[in-house]
Amino acid sequence: MLDDIKKRLGQITNPATGKNFNEENRWQDIRMDGAKLVAQYNRDGISPAEKRVIEGEIQKALDGIVGVENIMVKTTSTQSQDVFKALDQKPTPAQKVPVETQPAQIKAGHGTVGNKKSVPGVGKVIAIGSGKGGVGKSTFTANLAMSLSKKGYKVGVIDADIYGPSLPMIFGKRDEKPRSNSEKKIIPVEAFGIKFMSFGFFINEQDPVIWRGPMLGGVISQFLFDVDWNGTDYLLIDLPPGTGDIQLSMVQNAHVDGTIIVSTPQDIALLDAKKGLEMFKKLNLPVIGMVENMSSFICNHCGTEHHIFGEGGVSHAVPALGVDLLGQIPLEIELRTGSDNGVPYMSQDAFEGRPVWKGFMDVAGKVENFFGGGIAPQPSKPGLFSKMFGLGK
Ligand SMILES: Nc1ncnc2c1ncn2[C@@H]1O[C@H](COP(=O)(O)OP(=O)(O)O)[C@@H](O)[C@H]1O
Ligand SMILES: [Mg+2]
Numbered sequence: 001m002l003d004d005i006k007k008r009l010g011q012i013t014n015p016a017t018g019k020n021f022n023e024e025n026r027w028q029d030i031r032m033d034g035a036k037l038v039a040q041y042n043r044d045g046i047s048p049a050e051k052r053v054i055e056g057e058i059q060k061a062l063d064g065i066v067g068v069e070n071i072m073v074k075t076t077s078t079q080s081q082d083v084f085k086a087l088d089q090k091p092t093p094a095q096k097v098p099v100e101t102q103p104a105q106i107k108a109g110h111g112t113v114g115n116k117k118s119v120p121g122v123g124k125v126i127a128i129g130s131g132k133g134g135v136g137k138s139t140f141t142a143n144l145a146m147s148l149s150k151k152g153y154k155v156g157v158i159d160a161d162i163y164g165p166s167l168p169m170i171f172g173k174r175d176e177k178p179r180s181n182s183e184k185k186i187i188p189v190e191a192f193g194i195k196f197m198s199f200g201f202f203i204n205e206q207d208p209v210i211w212r213g214p215m216l217g218g219v220i221s222q223f224l225f226d227v228d229w230n231g232t233d234y235l236l237i238d239l240p241p242g243t244g245d246i247q248l249s250m251v252q253n254a255h256v257d258g259t260i261i262v263s264t265p266q267d268i269a270l271l272d273a274k275k276g277l278e279m280f281k282k283l284n285l286p287v288i289g290m291v292e293n294m295s296s297f298i299c300n301h302c303g304t305e306h307h308i309f310g311e312g313g314v315s316h317a318v319p320a321l322g323v324d325l326l327g328q329i330p331l332e333i334e335l336r337t338g339s340d341n342g343v344p345y346m347s348q349d350a351f352e353g354r355p356v357w358k359g360f361m362d363v364a365g366k367v368e369n370f371f372g373g374g375i376a377p378q379p380s381k382p383g384l385f386s387k388m389f390g391l392g393k
Contacts, residue, residue, distance in 0.1 A: 001065070006030050008061040009039060015050045015282055028076065037066045043075040049248040051075070053282065056252070116255040121230035122156070124257040124371055125237065126288065127250075129280065131272020133241035136293040137262045138166040139339050140329065141238040144260075145194045146346035147364035153233040156188060157196040158223045160250055161240045165200030172342020176201060185228040192347045195232065197223050220250045234367075243272075243279040251283065258288040258370060260326065260363075265292060265313030273314075277321060288370045289324035290314055291363055297331040298355055305330070327363035332356045 009030060010022035021027055021041065029040040039058070043051060059068055119125055128144075130137045138161065145155045159167035168174045171191035178201050180186050188195035199219070220237075229235055237256075239247050259280040263273035273290065280287050292314035297306045308331070318325045329335075335356055338345040351357050 002030070002032060005037065005062065005065060008065075009058065012054065012057045012061060014046065015053045016046050029074075036070045036072060037062070038072050038074070040074040040076065043077050049244070052248065052252065117225065117253065118255045119224050119229060119235060121228070121232060122235045123233040125235045125254060126367070127237045127239055127256050127259045127280075127285070128262065129239045129243075129247060129259060129276045130241050130262045130269075131243060131274070131276045132269060133163065135241075135262050135264045135269055135273075136329070137161075137241065138164075138170060138238050139335060140262050140291060140293055141236050142167060142170045142194075142339070142344050143335075143346040143360050144363055144367070145196075145234075145236055146192060146344050147360040148234050148367065149193050150346065150361075151364055151368060154231055155194050156229050156232040156235045157194060158220070158227075158235065158237045159196065159198035159200060160220050160223065160237055162199050162203075163240055165198045165203070166339075167196050167198045167238065168200040169342060170339045170344055171196060174200075174342075181228060183228075184226075186222075186226055188227055188229065192344060195229070197227050221253050224254050243275045247279065248283065251285065256285050258367070259285050260288050260367075261290045261323075262293055263290055263314050264294045265307070265309040265311070267310075267313065270313055270317055274317075274321065277323065287323050288367060289326040290318055290321070291326050292328045294331045295328035295359075300333070324366065326366045327359045329359040329363075330355045 006027075009027060010020065012021045013019070014021065014024055014026065017024065026041040026043075027039065028042060029038065031038055046054065055073065058071065058073060062071060128137060128141050138159070141157060141159075145157050149155045157167060159165045168176065168189075171189075171194065173189050173191050176189045178186050178189055178197065186197065188197050189201070190196075237251070239250060261273050261276045261280070263269050277287060277290070292312075294309060295307075295314070296311070297308050298304070299306065315325050315328070332345075332354070334348075334351065335345045338348065345351060345356060346360055
């Protein structure tokens, strides 16, 4: 059995390099201690986020051979700064090389990649990311929610952006305080038929936000699993901008069915967007596609289309990236004012048929197609998927 285990562990890929552990000679010790498997590897050059990916890989490789509760993985490193980079701290002299880090015990339900939980009562979970802030990710998320809702789906949104939670503003619910029901589940706030939950409800807008990664993982987990999302067809997650540890830890607990990257046409934003795409791919999350926001500006007076940030940056890039372009959303003043005033653009029927409106409906249609045909609906869920398949009560 030990030989089999060694063979399997040797095949694990180091996400930092793409090579396997045997090729890199990473394993220092693999042995059985009674029923427990003790394994130790050298984690030089491996970030905390990549380490968590590896933990998930280990768990997957040993599935059916060694139970999760019997796996103990230790790591050693001669580069202590790796460990502290994520915490933004300098190593103290007492933590000189080589460092034997804390034994990392893999436990069920504690956020390892191989151990994802489905969000109860939800049809499909879609994470929406961007390489950087200010590309219109929240505006997009809120209006995609409205567009899917227009198609008849029940939609929920989690605003996981701790740096700038903006959904309470966009949905006109800044002063709301969420309550919990008799089963101690948090009841999502509802506006325009969309249920949503936001960090914004729990923090003072004036306070600097200094949440730490591990705490954040806990809160997002609460938003996913302790909120009553029952009957939701699509649950959209507005992730914080960027591709670091926080984003990774947020999506690795839950079963995510699809991801969308929002980008603007400028090269820099696109470079960042590529990183976002890589992050989702590394986590083996299905990518639905990319959205180009602020693709052009259509003049209210003359109707001419101006490509302020260059033409078609995202559409030129997507073939090489191997993803679909889901839609292009032009710049329109009413899209911003709608968000600022708490009346989302796609809730205002007067805009029907405009290029922005069309852009959002295009994306909603592509999302629908992505999941269309043969989705097994969850029998417990009285949302549209269930109704469509005649399972809802
Ligand atoms: N297509 C667009 N047309 C006009 N304004 C937009 C558009 N997309 C986003 N905005 C505005 O740009 C600003 C940043 O958008 P936001 O959604 O908050 O970005 P992010 O969530 O990526 O940080 C907001 O004021 C928003 O109203
Ligand atoms: Mg935002």
